[in-house]
Amino acid sequence: MKVTGEETPDEFREKxxxxxxxxxxxxxxxxxxLLDAQTSRGIPEEIALExxxxxxxxxxxxxxxxxxxxVRSRMAERPMSRVGLSRELSRKGIDRDVAEAALxxxxxxDEMSAALSLARxxxxxxxxxxPVVRRRRMYGTLARRGFNPEQIMRAVTIVLDDDIEDTSL
Structure with a gap:
């Protein structure tokens, strides 16, 4: 490739x-x-698209x-809500219809199971x-992963009730 910075279209394609x-x-x-990776490295948009x-x-x-x-890997490895998954897909440039189909x-x-897993x-x-700090941190963690208030309250209540039962045995 030329060092002058004036690359031909074929050189851009190769790059x-x-x-x-x-x-x-x-x-x-x-x-x-992939488009972003190319254009951020100086590839003209029309060549990047091609x-x-x-x-x-x-x-x-x-x-x-x-x-x-x-969606499958996040649900298995890093539990989050449909809303959280939708945000992540959007950040990665996935079309809304394609994201909805995957979701x-x-x-x-599955979503409740993910909330419980994260709460545990x-x-x-x-x-x-x-206990107040603990509950607040659990709520915050679940909220950041996109769970709605109802899911959060239910998961935190179940997990903390399980903890109380475990300590009273």
Missing amino acids: ARAIVLRQLAMVDRSRQQ IVDRFEEVGLVNDEKFAELL DSVSVE KKARATEGLD
Whole structure:
């Protein structure tokens, strides 16, 4: 490549392909994340679009699969609500309709299970603290993950009631 900074369209394409391949080698990315990675490195937008379109044509970029995988992995590894998942998908440039389709796999029971799991984890981490502080921290943690007030209250109540029962045995 030329060092002058005046690259030809073919040189930009070569550079863009390398950027996309490096990005995809690390972890799956959304179409928008790949576009952002290219344009932030000086690739003209029309070339970035051309390269991402080509990767999409051959099946290496697929926002639907990306969204489904992200939802499944987050629910398994880092419990959060549908609202929290929706925010994360939006930040990654996933279209609202694609996000909604991926979120359809999260049931009300899955969401409550995630809230309980997170509340239990926070309860263990705050054991021994003043009950008011402990409750406040649990509420805050669940709220940041997008759970609604009803889900939060229910999960915190269940977990703290379990703690009271465990200590009274």
